[in-house]
Amino acid sequence: MPLTNALPAALAIRHRRPYAWGAFMDDRFGDLLPGARILLGPGPTMADPRVLRAMATPLLGQFDPEFTAIMNEVMELSRFAFQTDNAFAFPVSGTGRAGLEAALTSLVEPGDRVIVGECGRFGLLLIEIAERCGAEVVAVRGEWGRVIEPDRIAAALTGGRTRLVAMIHGETSTGVLQPLADIARLAREHDALLLADAVVTLGGCEVAVDRWGVDVAVAGTQKCLSCPSGLAPVTYNARAAAVLRARTSKVRSNYLDLGQLADYWSPARFNHHTAPTAMVYGLREALRALFEEGLEPRFARHRRHGDALRAGLAALGLALFGKEEAAHRLPFITPVVVPDGVDELRVRRRLVEDFGIEIGAAFGQLQGRIWRIGTMGYAATRQNILLCLAALEHALRGEGWRAPAGAGVDAAVAHYAAAGGTGAPSVDDSLGAHGIGRM
């Protein structure tokens, strides 16, 4: 039976065209043309066009010497991004969660004691994964919107022999940036490993794996690296590798066995799953863009645009969520308190429908209470900040919120000028500075 028979008569007529041989072609499924969007949520963020272009280049077989050379470059660039000399620095296939699951499932054996710092939705995720690994999980819980103080981890470490401490470096759900160096030192003193979730922070702000003494770090591609989701860059040091080797039980996942994955990413090229080669191309390009921009200039760009956004939000009379000082907040995730009487969903819907701008909602105890505005990687531009402020002002006015007209945009422009710019777009602001042409 032709598919069109299932359609109402009017639609069927509109969608049926005769094939040359007299049958009917069903063209309900037209070309893929998604609406234009400016992604200013907590991730996925906008992919850099140069990354998308790299992903569209012809495929190579996963053991082709040309491809294995690309893999080696990805490892070298990953070391650069993680600021590490670790031998092990490669992407796990899958999103950030797959990287976290690979690390925990491979490093933790049933019955191992694992301490997890939890002050947000992604800390809860680490607890969930560690429990599934059969760990004895000790949750050190903190207030959402605050960091976990190292002395609380120190106290937990004295409670028993611990295999691993797991912390969220950037808690995307609250916008908190967790300092790690003291916790890494404490973990080492107790012969435990420190695992850091750097899914939102890699390529966005300092992730100094070696300097801080982080043993395992896991990242994602769809945040500050401006790549589609689908790979999880991971790095781990010799201490973690020794724990892997000393396991007495088999890793319970075949797909996420770090040791086996490391063998594929080593000169041995151990045959494991079929590598997602197009994603590897994309990650290489995203890391290459970071390498070209430089770590500190990239971090400074995030601070500059995030600060301009926050200046504009303040001028609109909006408050930020969280009690931490600026040093403990993510520069590129801005959590905004939804004012009383404002319908948070209606505002987000208006932003998408009228301006094509997506900002983020919140999870769990913060659901309906805050928005999260992400200004990461390719999306962190002056144009996007000013557009977002103008659009938000408009959407809030529709909710009865009164702010001086244009105040948000004016404050952001003033911030850029005071921060040393003339207010004119700089190179990093021009759409496709590395690709489509400068403005």
Ligand SMILES: Cc1ncc(COP(=O)(O)O)c(C=O)c1O
């Ligand atoms: C801090 C953090 N950890 C873990 C994850 C999970 O990553 P993914 O959604 O890529 O699996 C996210 C995603 O938002 C995150 O922000």
